[in-house]
Amino acid sequence: MSRQSARVLGAAVGLAAVCGVAVAHGGSLRNASSQGLAVPTWLFLSTGGAVVGASFLLASFVTDRAFVASVDSWRHGLSAPRRLLAWAGRAVGVAGLAVVVAAGYLGPDDSLRNAAIMLVWVGWWAAFAMTTYLVGNAWPAVDPFRTLTRPLAGALAGRDVDLSPGRAAWASTAFLLALVWFEVVSPLADDAPLLAAAALGYLALAAAGVLAVGHRQWFERVDPLARLFRMYGSVAPVQRTDDALALRLPGMRLTDDVVATNGGVAFVVAVLWGTTFDGFVGTPAWASLARAAVAAGVPPALLYPAALAVGFLAFHRLYWWAARAAKRTGPTFTDTGRIARRFAPSLLAIAAGYHLAHYLTYALSLSPALVGALANPLNPPVARTLVLPAWLSGVGIAAVLLGHLLAIWVAHATAYDELPGRLQAIRSQYALTAAMVFYTMTSLWIIGQPAGEPPFL
Template structure:
């Protein structure tokens, strides 16, 4: 699977070389939303690590299994016209896709006035993703690629090959990392025609995927966008079940067995690292490092993907270390693979918290420009952005901490579900808590840095 990932990366390297000048997805959008955190770095880093550590100690005092199970198992049915909502979502997705293509090809060249740029980066990647983990996952209904490829599935119902669940998940993880890299190094937020072409290109990839493995297999297991939204949706309070929509406490579903293979573990880690990498390359520290390394002979087109995949491997191996270490601290005869699969959903709360920290101010600042571009897509008014109060930058810190606190509680509930002994359940969380503290410190450090344009791209 790593060999396939290398082939896919080689293809994208060629595409990126053709793109020319590259910018991270923020580009001028980032320049319009910059804010700096008015808190000393040492203070919020040490405080953040201490808060996560203290939350683990407090959670350790909750040893009543019935209470823990009742909290995570609480649910209420939500009456909703599912068919109507699905139909509305499908129409909205198709209209949005056509709008991206048309306004990308024929709309204004100014990023802040182009409806394609604003809809994709502000409305979709920031707004819809935030709504997915804050409310619920509507992407299966909205997804235009799923809708547009249904006729292909009817014409060619027999897939070319079958993929095992683990291999499909690994493929999805590699695809996600490639998409993150393309997002960072390509001028998709500066070039509307290129963005429209990329949307059509992704539709072509989805069509090939449906022909290769089948419509259901592609969108249920392989497609990185569908898996990303489904994975983030597990954090949300509104969950879709066989008997309709149900309300649960935020992140409560993460204690369920929502992943089943090491490939699923890789995708969750890739999701967490992808958002981290997106923020990392926009920090002054990364800019300084790149300005040292590139003149030494390391091309930027090698440095950026190398950092992406090395960072992923570091996050991946660090998490697997915690799974192996848990067998010693617990102790237990349960193998590390089972523990890794069982506990990895807790990381999704961290990923959601960091995404919220990374994009909330971005979304709020650019929302007036988004509305203006959508109301008059081919001739929008002069773009405006909101000037937000400085204290709002602290919301990012709060989001990161809240995500980690939820992750601690999810891991606590999972441990009590997995292990028969109370002390065993508590001790099993030691290594994972240590890893979470490291993730917290890294996330808070990135959130606290002023954003700069990545150099040499």
């Protein structure tokens, strides 16, 4: 490993050690927003799997390449004051970070009244993250860490840093898995001063990363949050072009070369598995499994990192099995790596659908507490939450199914773009559709479970 690579990985490990703040939302907030499902489990599981399978059969009848290409390539230019929006986004991002730090140290201890906790978990990771795949990715402008480290770019002008895109993507993957682990095991969702300290630590280590590899390369290749929102933003209808904005049909950006390296494939799988794991550890099945493992002699401290790693490897191997099977059933001279990279973006539609299902009721139920906390960050009123109707749980099911249906179309369009024969394109999707059915059943099963506190934390 080169000295420069060692510096990048060192910065990555250091950043991962404090940036669990990025996606944590557990603790008392998890209990405050829990909601049961009003649909029988057997019904929505069987229906979900059947819908995905049937959608593949229907898509396979669409064999007109010109029509498929016209759907994927349709776009409409949008006029927008990009410079003004960029400056406004930077101001909002820096102000938000200031609120997190100030309220973290000076705000009340009650999680539901603390502006730092509510802004990060509800306002940012739930609500803002939804906008990245429902509207468009504004994180490059809003990102306060990118804004505050920008002056360092001037000190590094002309510096040539050779950073492999593949290694950078693998580093981002390791970052993301570390963030998911901290989300589950850390007390940051209940400890506002610790949250503020972690935010400042993230800023310091982002600065170290910028000094190591440069501002542009850090935020475009290494930083996991920037990569995560960029991947989610690929699902959105509003896309950035070189000099403007463009409106596309939702998810059609995913038919382009969004993933360029095998490390990028791993990152996409980590996005999908990370959100799944976050929901899985709150189910009664995980509680029973964890207690049985500890009773058998497994140290509690190893439970969550081991389950996270094993689940990621399982999802990762399943996807690569589908890619290899696609090459065989095609058949095609296109190598397996190329197939894996082209089809990987379709998984982002699944991840976005599950994120929406996982966080929609969470954000809605806690929205009054968020507004109250931000209205007076240092002395907020008594927190209120919304009691949501039971039928709203059906929206989560619909979000998962719509995400999978969009993924089916993206895979179908990608196959027709990548493979020359119609029969090749259809056959190449067999294994990937089977994997998607598995992902669908897993996601829907988790949504149907009653929420609970993960044990041994």
